[in-house]
Amino acid sequence: MKELTVISGKGGTGKTTIAAALVSLAENAVIADCDVDAADMHLILQPEIIETIDFSGLKVASIDETLCIKCGICKDACRFDAITNDIRIDIYGCEGCGVCAYVCPERAISMIERKAGDAYNSETRFGPMAHARLGIAEEASGLLVAVVRDNARKLAEKYDRDLIIIDGPPGTGCSVIASIAGVDMVLVVTEPSVSGIHDLERILDVADHFNIPAVVCINKYDINEKNSLIIEEYCKDRGIEVVGKLPYDDAPTKAMIQEMTVIEYSDGEFSNKVKNIWENVREKLT
Amino acid sequence: MKIAIASGKGGTGKTTVAVNFVLSIENVQLFDCDVEEPNCHLFLGFNLEKVEDINILTPVVDKTKCDFCGKCSEFCQFNAIAVLPEDVLVFPALCHGCGGCAMVCPKDAIVYENRSIGIIEKSKGGNIEFYRGVLNIGEAMASPVIKALKKHVDESKTAIFDAPPGTACPVISSVQGADYCILVTESTPFGFHDLLLALDVLRKLEIPFGIIINRCDIGDDRVEKYCDTEGIPVLMKIPHDRKIARLYSEGIPFVNRMPEWKVKFVQLLDKIQAQI
Ligand code: SF4
Numbered sequence: 406m407k408e409l410t411v412i413s414g415k416g417g418t419g420k421t422t423i424a425a426a427l428v429s430l431a432e433n434a435v436i437a438d439c440d441v442d443a444a445d446m447h448l449i450l451q452p453e454i455i456e457t458i459d460f461s462g463l464k465v466a467s468i469d470e471t472l473c474i475k476c477g478i479c480k481d482a483c484r485f486d487a488i489t490n491d492i493r494i495d496i497y498g499c500e501g502c503g504v505c506a507y508v509c510p511e512r513a514i515s516m517i518e519r520k521a522g523d524a525y526n527s528e529t530r531f532g533p534m535a536h537a538r539l540g541i542a543e544e545a546s547g548l549l550v551a552v553v554r555d556n557a558r559k560l561a562e563k564y565d566r567d568l569i570i571i572d573g574p575p576g577t578g579c580s581v582i583a584s585i586a587g588v589d590m591v592l593v594v595t596e597p598s599v600s601g602i603h604d605l606e607r608i609l610d611v612a613d614h615f616n617i618p619a620v621v622c623i624n625k626y627d628i629n630e631k632n633s634l635i636i637e638e639y640c641k642d643r644g645i646e647v648v649g650k651l652p653y654d655d656a657p658t659k660a661m662i663q664e665m666t667v668i669e670y671s672d673g674e675f676s677n678k679v680k681n682i683w684e685n686v687r688e689k690l691t
Numbered sequence: 692m693k694i695a696i697a698s699g700k701g702g703t704g705k706t707t708v709a710v711n712f713v714l715s716i717e718n719v720q721l722f723d724c725d726v727e728e729p730n731c732h733l734f735l736g737f738n739l740e741k742v743e744d745i746n747i748l749t750p751v752v753d754k755t756k757c758d759f760c761g762k763c764s765e766f767c768q769f770n771a772i773a774v775l776p777e778d779v780l781v782f783p784a785l786c787h788g789c790g791g792c793a794m795v796c797p798k799d800a801i802v803y804e805n806r807s808i809g810i811i812e813k814s815k816g817g818n819i820e821f822y823r824g825v826l827n828i829g830e831a832m833a834s835p836v837i838k839a840l841k842k843h844v845d846e847s848k849t850a851i852f853d854a855p856p857g858t859a860c861p862v863i864s865s866v867q868g869a870d871y872c873i874l875v876t877e878s879t880p881f882g883f884h885d886l887l888l889a890l891d892v893l894r895k896l897e898i899p900f901g902i903i904i905n906r907c908d909i910g911d912d913r914v915e916k917y918c919d920t921e922g923i924p925v926l927m928k929i930p931h932d933r934k935i936a937r938l939y940s941e942g943i944p945f946v947n948r949m950p951e952w953k954v955k956f957v958q959l960l961d962k963i964q965a966q967i
């Protein structure tokens with residue numbers, strides 16, 4: 406079984422549009438939306454949820470006011486400044502480490518489970534899909550990503566699918582690392598702006614750091630052709646292949662409004678170029 | 692006053708708004724809180740100097756004292772320390788630096804050492820005070836860097852926080868403590884959906900907010916309709932203009948070439964002050 410993650414470093418480069426298009430081209434894939442704190446893939450794929458699984462992230466400290474003597478020992482011990490001067494837990498600051506509960510001489514603090522979101526196994530017109538919804542203002546997005554990937558692998562086994570296409574989050578931190586750890590290849594979607602170039606360099610460094618082969622796709626390449634050339638040169642120097650260049654086109658936005666992948670919406674230039682990217686990527690994966 | 696700029700969906704124009712905003716108003720500090728992919732400096736062209744390393748205290752186990760009882764690994768909520776029959780393994784990238792493992796160790800075998808996960812940098816010269824955090828490649832935890840970055844806020848100035856995309860912990864760390872939050876969105880299904888998630892976060896944190904619609908003439912009118920029914924102020928609309936897109940791609944703040952926009956950003960500040 407192979408795993409491909411579509412990432413971007415910078416947000417808004419068209420990652421989800423392209424991931425969804427690849428999903429509609431792949432014949433035997435499972436889909437995993439790992440952009441768990443701002444998941445959008447379902448808006449196009451309209452999954453029918455078959456199974457909902459509670460996700461509890463890290464625990465959170467809770468103080469029993471009747472036992473607390475306000476000695477402040479917990480406040481001094483908390484490395485995350487999550488206990489206020491009047492000895493209350495700031496639930497957004499608490500990382501659930503349990504140190505306060507351990508040091509409290511009155512045993513007034515307990516660590517409680519909290520529901521931090523839902524994971525879903527679903528069916529779509531392109532095959533099975535694993536996705537999730539992180540609770541509002543919850544931590545532990547990396548843990549939830551790991552759950553989604555695990556669910557996707559189980560779906561792949563169950564339905565005998567040989568590829569998992571993962572839509573990853575923007576950035577380089579915990580949920581990105583969780584989305585790319587151990588995959589066979591990442592497809593980085595970038596755009597020819599100075600921000601796009603800067604973020605591409607960093608995300609390729611991350612892929613390198615974890616020894617994951619990367620290929621690059623330049624979206625909206627004609628917005629700034631000079632910068633597109635710079636990206637191509639840069640990738641060549643790093644020995645990374647540019648598997649495709651997509652023009653600026655309003656088809657993806659129009660398709661999105663119709664809840665369609667761009668492939669379903671039109672067979673214009675944009676879609677044809679995405680098809681070429683898919684052929685190229687599929688060959689590399691096998 | 693502290694104003695955060697966030698979005699939910701990535702690539703909607705947070706950095707564009709932040710940079711053009713600070714270039715239009717006086718007595719201001721800019722903080723690039725998108726420490727995973729910081730971009731503001733690309734538009735400002737400042738020279739940067741390092742202010743500090745951001746360290747996390749990570750355990751080091753003295754194996755001559757350790758008798759492999761396993762209490763530390765039992766305590767650790769983050770699976771950052773594993774005890775085998777005759778060895779202890781620490782996984783630094785998973786460690787949150789809570790300090791618990793040393794507390795529970797009956798043999799006093801654990802001490803801590805500083806491990807750098809990122810840095811804070813500051814602009815040298817220039818007329819705007821600019822700070823940014825940078826998370827090291829391969830590091831998972833952005834929040835400690837963001838929290839350290841925001842310690843440089845000067846309360847006598849207007850501080851602008853350019854937040855990362857999403858709604859998870861790095862976003863919370865960025866917007867927490869702000870007096871106001873500007874949400875930058877685009878009126879597409881993705882933009883609208885992620886805007887709703889971001890609104891939930893701000894409501895939960897009880898931070899007042901208003902909206903800027905970027906590329907307001909692509910997509911449809913769902914964002915404006917929603918703001919209308921919910922009574923959410925639309926602070927500004929920026930059209931989908933090839934010139935703006937081009938300047939952005941080259942790293943040029945558009946107020947530098949289209950000075951008529953400066954007035955609008957000054958008015959933006961007035962609107963925010965009036966609202967809070
Ligand atoms: S569990 Fe840890 S982070 Fe949470 S309040 Fe207690 S000491 Fe602080």
Ligand code: SF4
Pocket residue numbers: 502748749750763766767768769770771772785786787788789790791792793
């Ligand atoms: S310091 Fe805390 S997070 Fe780090 S290994 Fe020890 S118990 Fe785990």
